[in-house]
Amino acid sequence: MGAVPEQGLEIRLAQRPTGWPTAETFAAVQAPVAEPADGQILVRNIVMSVDPYMRGRMDDVKSYAPPFQVGAAMDGGAVGEVVESTVDSIQPGDIVLHGLGWREYAVLDANHAVKVDPSIAPPGAYLGVLGMPGLTAYAGLVEVAEFKPGDTVFVSGAAGAVGSVVGQIAKLKGAKRVIGSAGSAAKVSYLVDELGFDVAFNYKDGPVRQQLAAAAPDGIEVYFDNVGGEHLEAALAVLNVHGHVAVCGMISQYNNTEASPAPRNLIELVKKRLTVRGMLVRDHDHLRGQFFAEVGGWMRDGKLRYQETVVNGLANAPEAFLGMMRGENTGKMLVTID
Numbered sequence: 001m002g003a004v005p006e007q008g009l010e011i012r013l014a015q016r017p018t019g020w021p022t023a024e025t026f027a028a029v030q031a032p033v034a035e036p037a038d039g040q041i042l043v044r045n046i047v048m049s050v051d052p053y054m055r056g057r058m059d060d061v062k063s064y065a066p067p068f069q070v071g072a073a074m075d076g077g078a079v080g081e082v083v084e085s086t087v088d089s090i091q092p093g094d095i096v097l098h099g100l101g102w103r104e105y106a107v108l109d110a111n112h113a114v115k116v117d118p119s120i121a122p123p124g125a126y127l128g129v130l131g132m133p134g135l136t137a138y139a140g141l142v143e144v145a146e147f148k149p150g151d152t153v154f155v156s157g158a159a160g161a162v163g164s165v166v167g168q169i170a171k172l173k174g175a176k177r178v179i180g181s182a183g184s185a186a187k188v189s190y191l192v193d194e195l196g197f198d199v200a201f202n203y204k205d206g207p208v209r210q211q212l213a214a215a216a217p218d219g220i221e222v223y224f225d226n227v228g229g230e231h232l233e234a235a236l237a238v239l240n241v242h243g244h245v246a247v248c249g250m251i252s253q254y255n256n257t258e259a260s261p262a263p264r265n266l267i268e269l270v271k272k273r274l275t276v277r278g279m280l281v282r283d284h285d286h287l288r289g290q291f292f293a294e295v296g297g298w299m300r301d302g303k304l305r306y307q308e309t310v311v312n313g314l315a316n317a318p319e320a321f322l323g324m325m326r327g328e329n330t331g332k333m334l335v336t337i338d
């Protein structure tokens with residue numbers, strides 16, 4: 001097994017953050033690389049994902065994903081090239097998607113890796129538009145929000161990995177009107193000029209409630225919530241009777257040290273008989289084939305676009321994570337690993 005390097009860089013959780021993480025939250029460490037045992041593979045990571053849910057895993061709280069351990073390497077989605085394999089189904093040179101990002105080399109059980117085809121899409125796409133965020137967008141809109149052609153859809157975090165796909169799928173599936181919110185004028189232009197949103201606004205320009213009401217004169221049937229707080233309150237105010245909310249995330253609150261006062265208008269649920277449903281992408285795996293066929297087809301036909309913001313170098317992954325939380329990404333935030 002001569003191809004196993006002695007050491008590889010990994011990013012560890014150095015300490016749990018209070019509020020916003022800082023550089024001190026992370027530590028970059030050279031660590032020994034293990035020989036793959038029977039049933040395992042060794043992967044040299046090419047690209048990894050930084051995702052909002054990782055902020056929750058930095059806290060020592062019970063949730064749908066276990067907390068990162070202080071002093072141990074963090075983990076998350078990554079795509080890499082197989083260097084060594086002890087199984088027949090995966091060979092050196094294969095490109096695989098797996099869950100041990102935040103490190104140069106990953107040793108893992110072969111059945112925790114999925115082969116991907118880099119001739120269909122570049123490796124990073126399997127972490128974004130064709131990966132977990134893409135499936136979240138698809139499942140959230142189609143299954144959780146029960147989207148129907150003719151609906152008016154509002155999506156927050158609209159220029160990000162999930163939001164940019166939500167808005168485009170809604171348009172492609174016959175939405176009457178698609179409205180997006182994002183945090184800069186450049187992102188607003190991107191949504192309207194490049195992704196085909198009907199209207200978009202910068203939530204930093206003024207109260208979301210007023211901007212959304214102006215963008216949705218006839219109300220909305222669906223709100224896809226990536227942000228929570230003031231955005232959710234604004235959406236509840238403009239939703240039409242029997243409207244649906246897919247609660248995908250609440251990124252405006254992930255670094256808060258105190259509870260958010262909004263939404264203060266939950267009475268709208270009663271007045272308008274709204275359906276508000278939280279979601280986790282892992283509950284929607286049965287849609288993966290359908291998602292891949294439909295979204296992959298739109299990509300091939302040039303009907304669905306995607307963008308990535310790429311930071312180079314594993315040592316810069318903490319900064320990439322923080323940048324994503326600050327809104328420095330358009331589309332999926334990725335880290336390439338040399």
Ligand SMILES: NC(=O)c1ccc[n+]([C@@H]2O[C@H](COP(=O)([O-])OP(=O)(O)OC[C@H]3O[C@@H](n4cnc5c(N)ncnc54)[C@H](OP(=O)(O)O)[C@@H]3O)[C@@H](O)[C@H]2O)c1
Nearest residue numbers: 052160161162182183226248249250251252279280281327
């Ligand atoms: N439930 C699930 O299974 C599931 C799966 C994947 C993702 N999610 C959730 O989906 C949401 C989007 O995830 P993503 O991976 O696509 O991330 P993303 O949108 O690509 O990146 C995060 C974006 O959030 C925006 N943001 C940050 N702070 C904000 C604030 N205070 N108010 C409004 N926007 C803010 C920033 O854009 P701006 O420049 O526009 O501020 C930033 O670019 C997150 O809430 C995430 O937790 C849920």
